[in-house]
Amino acid sequence: MIKLDNVSKSFTLHNQGSAVIPVMTGASLQVDPGECVGLIGASGAGKSTLMRLIYGNYLAASGQILINGVDVARAQPREILALRRDTLGYVSQFLRVVPRVPTLDVVADPLLVVGTPLEEARDKAATLLSKLNIPQRLWGLSPTTFSGGEQQRVNIARGFAHEYPALLLDEPTASLDARNRETVLELISGAKDRGAAIIGIFHDEAARAAVCDRFVDVSDFSPKAAA
């Protein structure tokens, strides 16, 4: 489902003396349907960078990033948009939404763009929000004013609304209490059971052990290690 082959990435800072900062080289990994792979490595090793490369948010310098047959490193913007709409979900650490849009609609949005009828999409969004313990009185409000933990749970609900065949999870359990963490882990297990290929970053060891089938150490891809 997800296959990376010899991916490298460097940043060129044109306005700071054209400094070239290599951040990743020779990254290769494969994730099959129903499998959850955990990315490990110290802070700054490039875990989030690797995820952003897979999502097409960063432009890979070389190599191949195949998701369901589409090479994200070479694809046209509209191919990547179609991939993100139908196939590839991403739960980032930050929630980015249009101001004024109610939480329920923020969560239902990924369903609406794949053509789910409004009622059905809202029902599913409501189910997820209740599961994640967002009080119903907040559903009609924009999540921009929510606390950090609430925003994160809204973000997770949004990420799990549509059943993406491939999922990228950037610290989905950080800053959640035990009960909510359990719910998130259940959602992840559920996604695995329906055959989703998942790449996750978990700092919480217990969470990591609970859902990950194997681990990839991102420090192996750091340019220094290769030199």
Added chain:
Amino acid sequence: MTPLLSVRNIKKTYGARIGCTDVSFDLFPGEVMGIVGESGSGKSTLLNCLAGHLEADRGQVIFDTRADGPMDTLQMSEPERRMLGRTDWAFVHQHARDGLRMSVSAGGNIGERLMAVGDRHYGNIRERAIDWLGRVEIAENRVDDRPSAFSGGMQQRLQIARNLVTGPRLVFMDEPTGGLDVSVQARLLDLLRGLVREMGLSAIIVTHDLAVVRLLADRLMVMKDGHVVETGLTDQVLDDPQHAYTQLLVSSVLQV
């Protein structure tokens, strides 16, 4: 899939100065493309060339018309192009005054576009005008007021209603949120996003506000000195800019 709009090598000069040059891109149905750049980068010149408000020196603007398939709009006769401008195309100006008739009522402003495409039944026209006022969140009882009695944000929403009432497929927008205060901007952005999705519109939005394109545009084109310096997915261009100018633009945004 046939692109809705294919732009090839558009060039426009003002005497010896370059307005914009070598601009080519394809826009597909349902896509929203943002064009960003500083003042004088040629983004408005380009938009006006595409929409036929300015005559390009050379190049092609091929639009996939409903009746005859892809046609170069720059080779069309003036009446043909005007017809396109009233039906499948819409243009939202930065200043609502440029896109509205200020001495005609709000309902008249919306109705005029309907009459231009052959609608003659007064009751129907008024009914649709009121429906559209509702969609852009203007109270029904303002239908007989002139836009000069409206606030800036209301005028902008009225301009959008006037443009979208005929169900266009391609909307050109020049700084649609420029000059509005942020709370009105947010409301307008939300409205535009909803309309783009509901109606399956394609749009080209010129703006210097990077936050606006992040929310509205799928794709981004960055212009400097009349040239396109970078294109790509909106979030990729903003989060991992490749060109020196884009890096400068992105790093210059003030944090709130």
